[in-house]
Amino acid sequence: MIDPVKIWPDNRGQHIQAHGGAIIDVDGTFYWFGEDRSPDNEPGTCPVACYASKDLMNWEFRGKVFDGRNPANIEGLWQIERPKVFHCKATGKFVMYLHLDGQVPGHWSRYRRAEVGVAICDTIDGKYEWLRSFRPLGKESRDIGQFIDDDGQAYLIFECRPEGGFHIARLSGDYLDVAESVAFIKSPIEGGAIVKYDGLYYCLGSLLTGWWPNANQYATAEKLEGPWSEFRDVAPPETLTYGSQSTYLLKVVGSETTTVIYMGDVWRPYELSDSRYLWYPLQIGGGEMALKPFEGWMPGPWEIDVGTGVTRIASAPR
Template sequence: MNHKGKCLFRFAIFLFALLYTATGMAQQRKSILPRELWPDDKGNHIQAHGGGITKVKDTYYWYGEERRQGLDSNYRYVSCYSSKDLMNWKFRGDVFKMTDPDSLGKKWVLERPKVYHNIKTRKYIMYMHIDGQVKGQKGNYSYARVGVAIGDSPTGPFNFIRTFRPLGQESRDIGQFIDDDGSAYLIFEDRPVKGFHIAKLSEDYLDVEKDICIIKAPLEGGAVVKYNGLYYAIGSALTSWNPNPNKYATAKSLAGPWSEFEDIAPPETNTYGSQSTFMLKVVGTKSTAVIFVADKWKPRTQWDSRYLWMPLEIGDGKLRLPEPKPWRINVKTGETAFIK
């Protein structure tokens, strides 16, 4: 290569590096846009539906149902993303996949995966809702169990252990909660009793040990958070894929008694077209934020389902979901701000 050719080659490399840097900078998000497409570090819409978030040191891990197009229909997948700031997410791959565990048929489901970090055992325990049709019983959701998987790292791989009915009860939508003392709880909807359980996990998190409370309200999508010494529980009415007015109740103890349920948003908005999934508490140096993490489902194009994340107005026994609009968070200080 002559001198002129070398110069052109170096100039081309410089332009490529400049373009790559500019593109990378353009992908850095400085806000959360509720209900909009949410691209990951590769520019793909995040596929973490019905999920949960686990913080390990200074990194958040978001797990959810992988619903991208082109998946092998013989498997169900759980995806994982990581972030330092809750706004920019790196795809860490599909950390778990499994086949039909019990001859449930083509329509069997794996939903609402949640991952717990057990500090004592240094293991990561994934719970999920497993359902499908049982021979001789009516309905596609007659299996009604939880599945459990275990991993050595937050990014997996997770290895399947078993399915079971917690405390011998039917289990559909599940949620997770870690109390201030580090105790871990599984929240699960029990259709026959028309309510949802708050149940304590065993020390190794591999089993459900004790029923703490049954909240007698026909709700799914259950989630719990503790804020300023008070417990807040939220849930969604049983309307399948269709959104409805989500509700909340409070209690001084997980065992109750729980207050009457009230709407978290104007009822005519149907929770702004979303369904509750999780409440994420971010404790900072200046403030503590509680984020409403919800799904905006699109049942016919599930890969295009969106997310509604909004900071809740919470305190003194009240909880309110503001109208969705762009906002940002500083995870170090715990402060949130709307973007005008």
């Protein structure tokens, strides 16, 4: 069972440390990458952890695949957030994108560099080697997301604060660079996530309130380049998306149905290692997307059969 907002133990019995993360499916195994906020991390590091699962409910720790030892040699405060891993079929490599940020001379904030970092590995759960950091297309990049279209094309989603919105950008053929922006959506959204369902694109994001939850919103488009609809609330606004912030939309295509799972982070900014996860199947179709629990105010336990795509809410009738 997946029990939202509760401690989620891995195969070692330890709370999963994969915050701000995403999932890719490789040969029938799901791999979950995210920020490792463990309190016993080596000081001055921002590691990325990898977990593997066959059923999306039980997760095996595969290790800290990126050690995050100040790879860009930033002087002063720095930060790595929201790792996303792509599998480049053309090269066979696994490519990790990260939001890399840090101080610049004359500024106190650790969020002034606004870059992406790139690391690479021959295997999905091996040790990723740092390549470089840069501003995609010369633009500021803060929260990042990833999207793989039905045709296999890979895209990076990145928020650009000076432009007041976010880009959906196509990656280069080897996935090591950002080739072009195919859409710019002028809306104050971060934590961007996209899914294509029944021929329609759905884009979900969080408003700009830092660590604090808000009413996440979504828009739709028939083409990735738009035009995109106005943004609407994905959950009752008074719930502040049940205290969570979007990080990824996971589509599970089963033999009986296709399920889209909302993946959100429930941040605990004063104790980030104790931050939780809110995963829940979305009601989606016909241009509508909703995060609604079966009963009560907070989504309860549920399970999924990844073979059929069928979900069952614990309190729902069989």
